[in-house]
Amino acid sequence: MWLFKRNTRQxxxxxxxxxxxxxxxxxxxxxxxxxxxxxxxxxxxxxxxLLGIGYALIGFSIFSIQDATVKWLVAxxxxxxxxxxxxxxxxxxxxxxxxxxxxxxxxxxxxxxQLLIRSSLILMAWLAYFTASRSLHLAEMVxxxxxxxxxxxxxxxxxxxxxxxxxxxxxxxxxxIGVIIAAGPAGSTDFIPVLLVLFAALCWAATNVLVRLxxxxxxxxSLMLASNAIVAxxxxxxxxxxxxxxxxxxxxxxxxxxxxxxxxxxxMFEGYRLAPASAVAPFEYITLIWAFGWGFLIWGDFPxxxxxxxxxxxxxxxFGLVIVEALTERRRxxx
Numbered sequence: 001m002w003l004f005k006r007n008t009r010q011x012x013x014x015x016x017x018x019x020x021x022x023x024x025x026x027x028x029x030x031x032x033x034x035x036x037x038x039x040x041x042x043x044x045x046x047x048x049x050l051l052g053i054g055y056a057l058i059g060f061s062i063f064s065i066q067d068a069t070v071k072w073l074v075a076x077x078x079x080x081x082x083x084x085x086x087x088x089x090x091x092x093x094x095x096x097x098x099x100x101x102x103x104x105x106x107x108x109x110x111x112x113x114q115l116l117i118r119s120s121l122i123l124m125a126w127l128a129y130f131t132a133s134r135s136l137h138l139a140e141m142v143x144x145x146x147x148x149x150x151x152x153x154x155x156x157x158x159x160x161x162x163x164x165x166x167x168x169x170x171x172x173x174x175x176x177i178g179v180i181i182a183a184g185p186a187g188s189t190d191f192i193p194v195l196l197v198l199f200a201a202l203c204w205a206a207t208n209v210l211v212r213l214x215x216x217x218x219x220x221x222s223l224m225l226a227s228n229a230i231v232a233x234x235x236x237x238x239x240x241x242x243x244x245x246x247x248x249x250x251x252x253x254x255x256x257x258x259x260x261x262x263x264x265x266x267x268m269f270e271g272y273r274l275a276p277a278s279a280v281a282p283f284e285y286i287t288l289i290w291a292f293g294w295g296f297l298i299w300g301d302f303p304x305x306x307x308x309x310x311x312x313x314x315x316x317x318x319f320g321l322v323i324v325e326a327l328t329e330r331r332r333x334x335x
Contacts, residue, residue: 052275057283059267064290066260067142068298069253071133077250078242079130082257084235087228089258094225106226115223118207119230125203126231128196135193138295139303142288143182143311144197149321150175151205159209167324175317182310224265285315 073082095103106115133141153172156162164172183194246254271280288311295301 049275052271052273053280053283054271055267055274056271056280057286059264059269059271060284060287061290062260062264062267064142064287064294066257066264067133067287067291068138068294069257069260070130071138071141072298073250073253073257074130074134077244077246078238079127080235080238080242081244082254083126083130084232084239085254086257086261087232087235089255090228090262091225091232093258093262094221094228098221098225102222103225103229106222114210115226116230118210118223119227121203121207121210122227123231123234125200125207128203129200132193132196132200135190136197137301137303137307138299139288139292139301139311140182140194140307141197142291143307143314144179144194145201146285146288146311146314146318147175147179147198148201148204148208149318150179151202152208153321155205155209165324168321171317171320171324174320175314178310178313178317180310181313182307285318288315 070082070086106112129141129145136144150172153164153168157164179198183191183198292303295303
């Protein structure tokens with residue numbers, strides 16, 4: 001029975017990897033930009049679409065809890081330790097679902113070099129993002145993070161040699177203006193945390209482009225296993241030098257962080273499996289609302305006006321990109 005379930009899961013994850021393989025970095029932002037929208041469920045029923053949107057909303061909301069939890073933990077614990085704890089818990093879950101043999105296959109497979117590069121980018125992104133969370137308001141951090149799809153569009157031009165029309169350029173420019181406005185911490189001359197988040201966004205965008213460039217040879221859970229295994233391995237090496245024994249409350253939060261990270265990705269994958277990417281992607285921007293809410297409820301943060309203005313411009317840019325992709329795909333189908 002266990003073998004049957006494991007093989008079924010592997011078959012399902014391989015079948016849907018073309019769409020969700022680009023969505024494993026943090027949330028799924030930028031996924032709609034690079035998905036071909038050619039799934040077996042390309043024309044799902046309204047009920048399936050609504051169910052997919054519901055799953056995705058749950059996933060995006062859960063990810064907002066992850067960001068808040070990380071910000072709380074890194075205030076007292078080393079970033080390396082928090083990142084190791086999160087990743088090792090996700091690795092254990094992936095091994096439970098896929099079986100230990102899958103890890104051996106990944107290590108010996110033809111994609112191991114590409115997986116190593118991609119995992120290294122994810123590691124750098126998480127380290128930068130977690131470190132920046134010590135200094136920035138949650139809303140500031142998440143707002144700047146949404147520059148990821150903008151970087152992805154620019155990279156697609158120079159690396160993938162994709163043609164970008166006027167609408168995409170307009171959305172990209174508006175988004176960058178929003179990032180510049182939001183990235184200026186009010187009354188502060190310390191731009192290092194802002195640069196760290198921008199660097200993280202750049203790395204996440206690069207992983208999206210890398211998946212498109214090298215092809216999607218592995219399934220979703222396999223990509224999750226590989227990236228988190230590399231992160232856990234590298235961060236684990238540092239533990240003897242940075243380890244701080246967590247309190248009971250911190251240990252419980254660390255455990256919750258792993259569960260939240262894995263469950264958030266699961267609901268997100270299910271959302272993109274059941275509904276078209278163009279229907280789901282706009283709802284990711286709910287994480288901005290959650291970020292403002294959690295920041296105010298937990299830390300009493302009320303971001304300065306530039307963050308609100310920047311967030312509004314980034315929202316407009318993101319929705320614009322989604323609409324352009326949806327209209328382009330519709331014209332392609334009609335033709």
